[in-house]
Structures are given as C-alpha cells and as structure tokens.
Amino acid sequence: MSWDPTQYLAFGGHRIRPALDLIAAVPLAAPATIVDLGCGTGNTTEALMARWPEAAVTGVDNSPEMLARAKEAYPEADWQQADFADWAPAAPVELLYSNAALHWLTGHGELFPRLALCVAPGGVLAVQMPRNWEAPSHALLYDVARAGPWREILAPMIREHPTMPPDYYYDLLAPLAGELDIWEVEYLQVLEGDNPVAEFVKGSWLKPFLDALEDPIRSEFETEYRARILAAYPPQPDGKTLFPFRRLFIVATV
Numbered sequence: 001m002s003w004d005p006t007q008y009l010a011f012g013g014h015r016i017r018p019a020l021d022l023i024a025a026v027p028l029a030a031p032a033t034i035v036d037l038g039c040g041t042g043n044t045t046e047a048l049m050a051r052w053p054e055a056a057v058t059g060v061d062n063s064p065e066m067l068a069r070a071k072e073a074y075p076e077a078d079w080q081q082a083d084f085a086d087w088a089p090a091a092p093v094e095l096l097y098s099n100a101a102l103h104w105l106t107g108h109g110e111l112f113p114r115l116a117l118c119v120a121p122g123g124v125l126a127v128q129m130p131r132n133w134e135a136p137s138h139a140l141l142y143d144v145a146r147a148g149p150w151r152e153i154l155a156p157m158i159r160e161h162p163t164m165p166p167d168y169y170y171d172l173l174a175p176l177a178g179e180l181d182i183w184e185v186e187y188l189q190v191l192e193g194d195n196p197v198a199e200f201v202k203g204s205w206l207k208p209f210l211d212a213l214e215d216p217i218r219s220e221f222e223t224e225y226r227a228r229i230l231a232a233y234p235p236q237p238d239g240k241t242l243f244p245f246r247r248l249f250i251v252a253t254v
C-alpha cells in the first residue's frame, strides 16, 4: 500500500507513546545492533537511537514515501528498503524491534518464529501491534465496506483479525524464548478536531480501502464511513473525542 506520512503523523503523539512504552520494556543495557522493522517515518528509529546512542541502528521499511520522510528527518541513520515478508539480517541482531507494523502482514505463524531466529542469543524481539479490530473504528469500516456499491472491490480486502490473541503468540514463541513477556494495554486517546477518529484511521487502516476506489464512489464510501464514525465517537462536552485503543505487546528474550 502507499502511505501518506503527513496524515500518519497528524496523531504522532498518540502513535509514538506505545513505541516508547515498548522501548522501556526491553531488558537490554547496551545492544550493539538494532533493527527497527517497519520503521515508517523514522520516529521510532530516532527513539531507539536516543535510548541506545552507541548502537548501530537500521530502519527497514518497504514504503518509499515513509523512507523518504525518514531519510530527510534523520540522515545519520541507516535505512533499508525491504519487505519483511522475506527480510533477513546479514547477521543476527541484538534487538529486533517493531512498532505498529507486523499486523500489515498475514502468516504470523511463520513470521514470528522466523523473526525470533534472526535475533542473537541473549537478544530481544520486541513487538507492538494494534488489537483494536472489534472496536467501532475498525468494525464499522468493514460494515461499510461490505454494504455499498464498492462491495465487490472492498470485501475481499477485509482481514477481521490481523493480530491474533496473546496466547497465540505465546505458543509460537515460548519454544524459542528464554523469557517471554506478553501484555495488552488500552490507551484512552483524547483526540481534538473534527471527526478525529476518522482522521486517525485514515492515516493507516482506512487508506488502502480508499486507494482501491475511484471518485465518485471513493468519496461516497468515505462520507458514509465518516458519518458512522462520528455517530460512534461523538465529541465530549469539552469538544474532545475519546478513542480507546487496545494494543498488544510482546518482548521475547531468546
């Protein structure tokens, strides 16, 4: 899919918070090599560089738009364009970190064990993925996708559960990890602006659905989605909008 870095960064503060929480949970004092898988605009890569300034840090992503923004903002880092479906490091890395990226790929049953094997002994695989798929923000997207003249195009794109339940990842990684810490957090995101939940989702999960359509169907679909979202997430009396968002964290020391 193509990304719009500006739309994605419109809620940068809310998006970086789980990334920082994940970094804080990594039990490594001084990893020499770090890979940020699905590094996007490089915000998370910058946070990794700030936490471990002595480490060699590489950002990996398959989006030219996101990597261009990352290179412009942080020219000192090492950036690689690659698809993590078939990515492997030249040598095992001490910290393999991924924030809000691996849910874009299917086949986690094969992906996660393969990534754990890319980590050096004593190193860490640290992953955060959204697990908000049953919330109205995402469930309504699927409802609208299935119910209009766009149905034939959009319905095949629906993935109900891009992130599996926590015990699924436990079963995959426990045989490969010395220590395994898995938990979930629901952040109560307080958003500002007009229909901000629709704007938030437009920066990520909504975008490929919009990209698959052409006007006037595209704008009819977006209008319908926005109306449903506004009804599901009305503004509070102070004008702000509450958007609870659940995320899954995995820290595996191999």
Ligand SMILES: C[S@@+](CC[C@H](N)C(=O)[O-])C[C@H]1O[C@@H](n2cnc3c(N)ncnc32)[C@H](O)[C@@H]1O
Pocket (backbone or CB within 6 Å): 003, 015, 019, 037, 038, 039, 040, 041, 042, 043, 044, 060, 061, 062, 063, 066, 082, 083, 084, 085, 098, 099, 100, 101, 102, 104, 105, 204
């Ligand atoms: C939601 S962004 C997260 C970016 C960054 N980690 C952050 O937290 O700000 C997801 C990133 O994963 C990348 N991505 C998705 N699928 C990918 C794949 N198969 N291979 C490489 N990168 C991928 C996208 O290009 C995008 O930059």
